[in-house]
Amino acid sequence: MCYFIKLRRIFVKTTREVKRIEGMARSPIFAMMSESLKGVRTIRCNGKMNYFFNKFEDIQTAHTKAAFAFTVCSRWFAFNLDIISFVFTSVASFSAVLFHDRGWLDIQPSVLGLALTLLIQISTTNFPWIVRQSAEVTNQMVSVERLHEFQELPSEAPFKLDRDKEVDENWPVSPSIIVRDLTVRYRSSLPVCLDGLSFAVGAGERLGVVGRTGSGKSSLVQSLLRLLEAEKGFIEVDGIDVRSLGLHRLRTAVAVIPQHPVLFSGYTVRDNLDPFTKFEDDTIWDALKSVQMFDAIKALPLQLDAAVAREGSNFSVGQRQLLCLARAVLLRNNIIVLDEPSANVDSKTDQLLQKTLREKFSQATIISVAHRLDTIIDYDKVLVLGDGKMIEFGSPSALLSKEDGHFLSLVNSTGDEMARSLFKRARDHDRQAANEGE
Ligand SMILES: Nc1ncnc2c1ncn2[C@@H]1O[C@H](COP(=O)(O)OP(=O)(O)OP(=O)(O)O)[C@@H](O)[C@H]1O
Numbered sequence: 001m002c003y004f005i006k007l008r009r010i011f012v013k014t015t016r017e018v019k020r021i022e023g024m025a026r027s028p029i030f031a032m033m034s035e036s037l038k039g040v041r042t043i044r045c046n047g048k049m050n051y052f053f054n055k056f057e058d059i060q061t062a063h064t065k066a067a068f069a070f071t072v073c074s075r076w077f078a079f080n081l082d083i084i085s086f087v088f089t090s091v092a093s094f095s096a097v098l099f100h101d102r103g104w105l106d107i108q109p110s111v112l113g114l115a116l117t118l119l120i121q122i123s124t125t126n127f128p129w130i131v132r133q134s135a136e137v138t139n140q141m142v143s144v145e146r147l148h149e150f151q152e153l154p155s156e157a158p159f160k161l162d163r164d165k166e167v168d169e170n171w172p173v174s175p176s177i178i179v180r181d182l183t184v185r186y187r188s189s190l191p192v193c194l195d196g197l198s199f200a201v202g203a204g205e206r207l208g209v210v211g212r213t214g215s216g217k218s219s220l221v222q223s224l225l226r227l228l229e230a231e232k233g234f235i236e237v238d239g240i241d242v243r244s245l246g247l248h249r250l251r252t253a254v255a256v257i258p259q260h261p262v263l264f265s266g267y268t269v270r271d272n273l274d275p276f277t278k279f280e281d282d283t284i285w286d287a288l289k290s291v292q293m294f295d296a297i298k299a300l301p302l303q304l305d306a307a308v309a310r311e312g313s314n315f316s317v318g319q320r321q322l323l324c325l326a327r328a329v330l331l332r333n334n335i336i337v338l339d340e341p342s343a344n345v346d347s348k349t350d351q352l353l354q355k356t357l358r359e360k361f362s363q364a365t366i367i368s369v370a371h372r373l374d375t376i377i378d379y380d381k382v383l384v385l386g387d388g389k390m391i392e393f394g395s396p397s398a399l400l401s402k403e404d405g406h407f408l409s410l411v412n413s414t415g416d417e418m419a420r421s422l423f424k425r426a427r428d429h430d431r432q433a434a435n436e437g438e
Contacts, residue, residue: 003084008131011077012138018073019142022066028059077135081128089123092116157226161246172238172253174203175334175365177224181233184223184388193219195388196233201381203238206366208376208396210410211385217369219388221339224367225251237335255328257353259340261320263312269297270304272312273327287329291322291356318349325353329360336361338368350375373411377422378429382407396426 036043036052043052093116099105100112107115177200184194194216201207209217222228224235226247235242242250263272273284284304288294296319300306312320328336336357354375357366370376377396384392384399384406391406392399399407400423411422 004081004127004131007077007080007084008135011073012135015070015073015077015135015139016142018066018070019139020145022063022070023142023146025059025063025066029056029063032056032059078128078132081131082124085124085128089120092119092123156247157229157243158246159248161244161249163244164246164249167240167245167249171240171249172203172334174238176203176238177201177207177335177365177367178236179220179233180236182220182223182230182235183232184219184228184230186219186228192231193228193388194223197385197388197390198233199383199390199393201365201367203365204363205381206368206376206379208379208382209367209369209385210371210373210376210382210407211391215385216388217385218339220385221256221337221367221369224337225254225256252331253333254335254337255324255331255333257321257324257328257336257338261312261317261324263308263315263320263323265308265310265312267308268302268305269300269308269323272308272323273304274330279330283330284326287326290329290360291326292352293319293322293326318346321349321353322356325356329356333361334364336364336366338366338370340369340371373414373422374418374425377411377425380433384410395430397430400426 032055036056043049096105096112096116100107100109105112179200180198182194182197183192185192197216197220209220211217219228223230224237224242226242230243237250237253264275267275270281270284273279273287281304285294288297296315297303297306308314312323315323338353338357350372357364366379368376368379376382380395381393382396382399383390386406392402396407399405400411402408411419414422
């Protein structure tokens with residue numbers, strides 16, 4: 001019995017660690033599998049199949065090693081249990097028969113036979129099974145332990161706060177945005193991605209954010225939505241520090257048209273546009289008309305009740321962006337954030353997007369992260385970022401008049417013809433703004 005317990009203790013101690021390693025080695029397989037399937041076209045276009053095969057083989061091998069070690073431990077334990085059971089049963093049986101023959105054990109042969117049958121059954125089947133199962137339960141607890149670890153991860157700020165009720169129902173009524181000394185990093189061990197950023201956008205103004213890759217444009221958008229929390233500084237929207245609000249109140253006030261628009265699969269087009277069933281069908285059709293998606297949805301067999309496929313794959317990226325915009329039209333958001341809106345769409349869709357923004361959101365404050373400068377050249381302000389810092393900020397024409405300016409060099413790098421057109425559009429916008437001012 002003591003040996004059984006000792007054996008179990010050794011087995012549990014070893015396999016708990018092995019199981020933990022096996023669990024950790026399994027996650028990368030699932031992650032890589034789903035990422036590779038998602039990006040299969042990109043992988044094939046770039047001829048990186050071998051690289052991915054090798055990478056997959058490496059993580060698969062790492063997992064197989066851990067899984068094999070676990071199987072070996074289990075076999076070792078089972079084998080030892082069987083040996084102990086065999087030795088114990090043999091010794092008990094032979095001793096009982098010997099003692100009975102010698103007359104030391106005064107018991108009827110039929111009772112002795114029954115006792116031995118039960119002993120053999122218990123020691124060779126039941127007892128090892130109980131020991132094995134109890135060890136298995138302890139090992140499987142590693143999964144519970146991992147779940148517990150996830151539970152312990154720091155969570156986002158509260159979804160709802162009492163303060164939200166004090167805020168005007170239509171907030172932000174005058175959607176000005178003030179960013180002061182904003183410093184943000186992804187993790188405490190990483191360098192800052194936004195470094196002491198300060199600027200202000202007036203209500204109803206349109207701000208274009210430009211900069212080289214990795215300059216912090218998306219991080220700024222994420223900070224506005226509090227997907228990234230400020231380490232220092234703050235963002236104020238219509239006079240309210242966004243940190244004082246619950247995430248639900250803040251995020252429902254901002255419409256985001258991302259580079260990879262999100263549609264919820266398993267739901268209908270209607271659910272995606274109006275998740276809280278607040279609007280009549282006519283209102284939804286009007287919103288679709290305003291973003292020129294009326295015909296596309298009307299052509300579907302089930303129209304508004306048509307199902308949205310996984311990640312919205314039954315719509316093109318441009319159509320998904322327009323559906324996100326229709327969602328914003330319905331909710332009448334006063335702050336619209338566009339993250340690289342033109343990165344995945346043709347210039348016609350981009351123009352349509354910009355036209356809808358001008359017409360339907362003339363009072364809204366718009367922040368557009370852009371690589372294509374023609375998207376934001378007629379905006380009110382442009383913020384040029386570099387390494388998380390503000391390099392330039394001002395109206396496009398003011399920045400274009402700066403000698404050796406960063407924005408000027410970005411415009412010049414688009415080629416002579418495009419640069420000329422951008423200069424002209426910036427001047428036209430200034431003239432138009434001046435006329436409207438008068
Ligand atoms: N999830 C992340 N974890 C850690 N660091 C990140 C993460 N995302 C971005 N960064 C880092 O933060 C910095 C700013 O990145 P960000 O994505 O904001 O740049 P960007 O200007 O939007 O780039 P792009 O134009 O390529 O989208 C970069 O140095 C980047 O390496």
